[in-house]
Amino acid sequence: MAQLPEAGPATGDPPAPGPARPHLTWQKLTFLPAALVALMLATWLWFERADLDAISRNALAGGQVSKALWQHIELTVISTFFVLVIAIPLGILLTRRRFCRAAPLVRALANMGQATPAIGLLALLVIWLGTGMTPSLIGITAYAVLPVLSNTIAGLKGNDPTLLEAARGIGMSPLGVLRQVELPLAVPLILAGVRTALVLNVGTATLAAFGGGGGLGVLITAGITAQRMPVLVLGSVLTVTLALLVDWLASLAELLLRPHGLKVQT
Template sequence: MSGRRPSPPDNRPEGEHEVKGLAFRDEGEGEQEAAPLVAPPPEKMMRRIGWPKLVLLPAVIAVVLLATWLWFQRADLDSISETALSNGNVWKAFKQHVQLTVISTFFVLIIAIPLGILLTRKAFRKAAPIAMTFANMGQATPAIGLLALLVIWMGIGEKPALIGIIIYAVLPVLSNTIAGLKANDPTLMEAARGIGMSSVGVLTKVELPLAVPLILAGVRTALVLNVGTATLATFGGGGGLGVLITTGITNQRMPVLLLGSILTVALALFVDWLASLAEILLSPRGLEVKS
């Protein structure tokens, strides 16, 4: 008859077992099943935008616009000022200004970003200095002089104004796109190719995401430039808030000049605020954007 002791009844907790008379418990077994599922904190799911950044600037803009409106309600305007500000002229000028900004920015993006990508490819890198020279010439030329040349060539209207704004704003987006793509670590590109990614895959999944912060910074600069340059569209018959500014200057009517200037500044600040939020939200996770 064997002298081995009968093993005690197996009433150990789940996950615990005996090895050579010693009790062991599998690490993490049992607890994982009992642990409740906890959703990741919201700040890890999306980028954190502090309340001051979210509401401070829009609140200041709203207060300034409200104060301006209240002042105009009590202001004693003469017939010239009333004619300039009545019949929906202010809203028409503001809408034209927004349209000029949006349309010109759209064309800047579809021109500058693809061109910047093309000029960083091996086959076209030698053409990059030439393209940058032309872009620098476009911005170095005084905006009013560029618009005057376009009006002489194309005639009065919105079209020459748009082309002038686009030429003036291409440089920051183009230069930032090229700089962002050139700043990428070459070892990351080699690693991506080493795991079998195609050239298009490396561009869309590695290079562009890493360059997004710099590209968005260029877009933000271009947006603010477009808002400011669009005020000159009035000299070419393109409309915009520049109509109010020039009317106030030529007729020496300070209320009209003041309203046009305040609306232009408020629009530029609001557009810059929107672009700063886009920089935070659209940049890849893990790349810190400081604005």
């Protein structure tokens, strides 16, 4: 195993230490989950004292809340999986010399996907594909590709050329340089893009209800159309809680998966 040299001044002095890696503290680990538990507890206490009529009870009965929550999680997880499968390999491809000329066109298409109003895109997909989860997944995925794609390209292009030349100088193949040097260095930016995409997907998944895709948007739209505040509050609180929880988990993943250093096989 050999450590890749760090770029530094040609004075013979040892390279200056890099920025310290953030540490996980108990405050970071517990503050947001505790706040979310308090929010859910306050919501439950409010429901216990709320006077629910027959329409509200019917909208919340029969496991409909847990079903909507599970559908929302399913929409978020599946769409994020497709975002990763599409955006990261595409970002890698667009930083290679053969395909870099196509990068502006691909990024323009990704920008169009996010610039298009999500509800309008979903409506077009429903007209084309019919109602159900499929058009919702396509719309959510198209809306969240841009941050992961942009961060993958930025992370790979921002790598120190000195480190890449050092890797090639010790006989590493182009694939080895990509796998053992370029991608590990780009991990922080890629994870930041994935975190953004996850939160976007949680929010956009509420619109799946308009296309018959389910999710917590069903509770929100039912509360609005029937003018039942308890149903609307529950759907909104669950959506906000899920988005904050996903963001917290993604922030932990950023800290835990951030590379300590680069070691390559020679």
